[in-house]
Amino acid sequence: MAAVHALDVLGDPVRRRILELLAEGERPAGAVTSVIRDEFGISQPAVSQHLRVLRESGFTTVRPQGARRLYAVAPARFEEADAWLAHFRRFWNQRLDALETELARERHRKKP
Amino acid sequence: MAAVHALDVLGDPVRRRILELLAEGERPAGAVTSVIRDEFGISQPAVSQHLRVLRESGFTTVRPQGARRLYAVAPARFEEADAWLAHFRRFWNQRLDALETELARERHRKKP
DNA sequence: CCCATGAATAAGATTTGCCTTATATAAGGA
């Protein structure tokens, strides 16, 4: 499911915008599509293809509700992207970096 | 300098690897090139072009040292990428999110 | 000076990714 790097998936403005919309809560594909269509001027299949990338790469979950597909943010791949960025965090914020290290340690203690 | 979104620049495996190398410390273009050449099997100009993207987008600084160009990580664009990810942080770690909010507040207090 | 080394640029080929149109699949209401 994680064939490509999380940051490769995030390297597209349409996909980022879709995720921003989903961050506000679970939404049917159609609701996402109409916003993206307006903002980027692309077709329904184009949006559907981006939804597919997000789904197949693990950035979202989907569940059917009748004929609709409800998309929602899934955390794992975000965490992966964040972990990569963490390597550089010390360059701009020592305190946050220290905290991240501590929280990571804690996470490992909890679920090893 | 920030014509493209930070995450667009990070959406390339070669550029990410270059940044990882530079995270270990300032390095001349040649040192970066030889590693990337080995790992990805691409030419010197190809690496130079990626260095240009990183430089022009503000992910690195460069300073000449004789005939060499010393590249180093610059924090600003990383911070931007991190800020975007922060919107989603609550999905995987409430505590870190809360902390980030607090730190952001503090930063604003210090340098407005 | 001249040549070697380090790095960037130019120009063109190629590949990758994204978009479009057309079509398929699936669910629900009349």
Place this chain on the structure above:
DNA sequence: TCCTTATATAAGGCAAATCTTATTCATGGG
């Protein structure tokens, strides 16, 4: 059952990104 709505898939076109080879520019040693 038929039609409409919701979404996904297929196939192909096109443009942007990336790579290659060739060349240029700059520095410094001999």
